[in-house]
Amino acid sequence: MKFNSVKTLSVLTSLATLINADCQLSGDGNYYCSSTDAIVYSNVGISGSYNDVTSMDETSCACSSQPIQFSGNLAPLDEELSVHFRGPLNLKQFGVYYPNQGTALKKRDGDMANENCAETVSKKKHRHKRDVAVEYVEVTATVYVNEAGETVTATAPATNTATGASTVAANNNNNNEVSAAQTSTQNNNINNNANNDGTSQKRDATTSLTAASPSSSLTSSNSYSNGDWTRMTYFTPGSATNCTFMNHQGGTAGSGTWSGCFGNSISYAASNGVDGAGSAFALDDVTLKSGQEYMIFSGTECSGPNGDCGYYREGIPAYHGFGGSSKIFVFEFEMPTDNDGSGYNQDMPAIWLLNAKIPRTLQYGNAACSCWETGCGEMDLFEILSAGSDKLISHVHDGQGGGTQDYFVRPVGNTLKAAVIFNGDDKSIHIVQVNDDFSGSLSQATVNSWLNTPGSAAALP
Incomplete structure (x- = not known):
C-alpha cells in the first residue's frame, strides 16, 4: 500500500497513540487495545466521486467506467449495501429495520469512552478479495416505511420476492412472525434443485412481499411522527423474508454465469450456502467452513441492466441492496474455531458490508x-485478522479512512447479538452488542438505549 506524506504522518501519529495507550502489538502484526460492547463511528460522510462500471467486455476482458459524484451524511455508505459473511460462521438471525414515517434518531448523549484508540491505522489493506486487510470509512442514507409497511416516496420497484426452504409464517417462535402488512401471497410451489454433489433440496414456499428494503433512490424528509422501527427483512435458518442469499458459484447450477475473463459471477446460493442454485433459497442451519462465503441482498429484483441498479454483469440474478442513511442491521451469529486445514483465510471469519454494485459486477478480480x-464503500463490521484470533475488529474503507483497534470478543461456543445503526441525522454509525429480541418492530426507546451504549470512539476525519 502506498502512502503519501500526509498519510505517512497519520500512520506515525496513530502508532504513537497506540504505544502511549493501553494497546498491545500481537504476534500477527496487528495492534489491539481493549474489548468493547460498542464502536461508534462519527463524522461519517464525505463528498467525492468513484468510478462506476459501465461495461464488461468478454472479448477484450476489459471494463469501462465513468465518474459518479456522491455527497451527504454517511456518503457513500448511504448507497445500497450488500451484506457479506465468511466462515467459520453460523448465522442464527439477520434483519434490517427502517424507521416508520415519523421516526427520528436522537443524537447520542455524551462522548464515548476509550478515546485513546480512536484514530488508529491498520497495517494491512483489504477489499475482501479473499485476503485479510483493514482500513476505515464512514456513511449516509435515509429511507422510511410507514406503519402499514409501505415505502414512502419510493421510486424503486414495490414488489419483493423471497423464497425459503420452509414457509416464512411457519417460524413463529421468539418473535419470528411476519406481519400481515408485509406478506401478500404464498404459493406452495415445490421444486427440487440438484446440488453439485447430486443431492437435492426442497423449496417449499414462495412469499411475495410488498414494500421491501428501499433503494438508494428513495428519498425522505425530516418530518417525523411516531417512533417505532419496522423490520422489513428477516432471516432465521429455513426462513427468509425479503432477503436473497447469493454466493460466487455463477454458471455452476442454473444461475449466474462464468467466463474466462471474469470467472464466476454471483449466483443464487443453495440452502447449504456453499453450492449454487437455480433459484432463491433460505439458508439452513449451517456452519460455513473457513474461506467459504455467501452474501445477502434484499428481495427486490433490479429492473434490468442500466436501470434502477445501474450497470451489472450480464446473466446474473441482480437484486437491490439495503439503502438509506437511517436503517438498522441486526445479527446473531457464532464464529466457531476451524482448525481443519491451512487453506486461504483459515479460521478467519468476517461479516462486512459492500456497496452492492461491487458484487453485481466483480467482487474478486480485475480492479x-x-x-x-x-x-464506493466497504465497512467491516466484525473481522478476525489472523488465524485463530479471538478479537473482532471493525474498519471503514472509502475516501475518509478511520477506525479503532478496540474489539468485540469472538463468539466461540456461544452467539453474539449485535445491532448496526446508521444514524444519518448526526453522521454516526453505531455497532453495538445487544441482548434484546429482534421482534417485528423496535421501539424508539430500545434504539436510543443502543445509541447510548458506552463504547469505543472511531472518529473519522
Whole structure:
C-alpha cells in the first residue's frame, strides 16, 4: 500500500497513540487495545466521486467506467449495501429495520469512552478479495416505511420476492412472525434443485412481499411522527423474508454465469450456502467452513441492466441492496474455531458490508471491474485478522479512512447479538452488542438505549 506524506504522518501519529495507550502489538502484526460492547463511528460522510462500471467486455476482458459524484451524511455508505459473511460462521438471525414515517434518531448523549484508540491505522489493506486487510470509512442514507409497511416516496420497484426452504409464517417462535402488512401471497410451489454433489433440496414456499428494503433512490424528509422501527427483512435458518442469499458459484447450477475473463459471477446460493442454485433459497442451519462465503441482498429484483441498479454483469440474478442513511442491521451469529486445514483465510471469519454494485459486477478480480478501488464503500463490521484470533475488529474503507483497534470478543461456543445503526441525522454509525429480541418492530426507546451504549470512539476525519 502506498502512502503519501500526509498519510505517512497519520500512520506515525496513530502508532504513537497506540504505544502511549493501553494497546498491545500481537504476534500477527496487528495492534489491539481493549474489548468493547460498542464502536461508534462519527463524522461519517464525505463528498467525492468513484468510478462506476459501465461495461464488461468478454472479448477484450476489459471494463469501462465513468465518474459518479456522491455527497451527504454517511456518503457513500448511504448507497445500497450488500451484506457479506465468511466462515467459520453460523448465522442464527439477520434483519434490517427502517424507521416508520415519523421516526427520528436522537443524537447520542455524551462522548464515548476509550478515546485513546480512536484514530488508529491498520497495517494491512483489504477489499475482501479473499485476503485479510483493514482500513476505515464512514456513511449516509435515509429511507422510511410507514406503519402499514409501505415505502414512502419510493421510486424503486414495490414488489419483493423471497423464497425459503420452509414457509416464512411457519417460524413463529421468539418473535419470528411476519406481519400481515408485509406478506401478500404464498404459493406452495415445490421444486427440487440438484446440488453439485447430486443431492437435492426442497423449496417449499414462495412469499411475495410488498414494500421491501428501499433503494438508494428513495428519498425522505425530516418530518417525523411516531417512533417505532419496522423490520422489513428477516432471516432465521429455513426462513427468509425479503432477503436473497447469493454466493460466487455463477454458471455452476442454473444461475449466474462464468467466463474466462471474469470467472464466476454471483449466483443464487443453495440452502447449504456453499453450492449454487437455480433459484432463491433460505439458508439452513449451517456452519460455513473457513474461506467459504455467501452474501445477502434484499428481495427486490433490479429492473434490468442500466436501470434502477445501474450497470451489472450480464446473466446474473441482480437484486437491490439495503439503502438509506437511517436503517438498522441486526445479527446473531457464532464464529466457531476451524482448525481443519491451512487453506486461504483459515479460521478467519468476517461479516462486512459492500456497496452492492461491487458484487453485481466483480467482487474478486480485475480492479477496474468494480468501484471498490475508487472508494464506493466497504465497512467491516466484525473481522478476525489472523488465524485463530479471538478479537473482532471493525474498519471503514472509502475516501475518509478511520477506525479503532478496540474489539468485540469472538463468539466461540456461544452467539453474539449485535445491532448496526446508521444514524444519518448526526453522521454516526453505531455497532453495538445487544441482548434484546429482534421482534417485528423496535421501539424508539430500545434504539436510543443502543445509541447510548458506552463504547469505543472511531472518529473519522
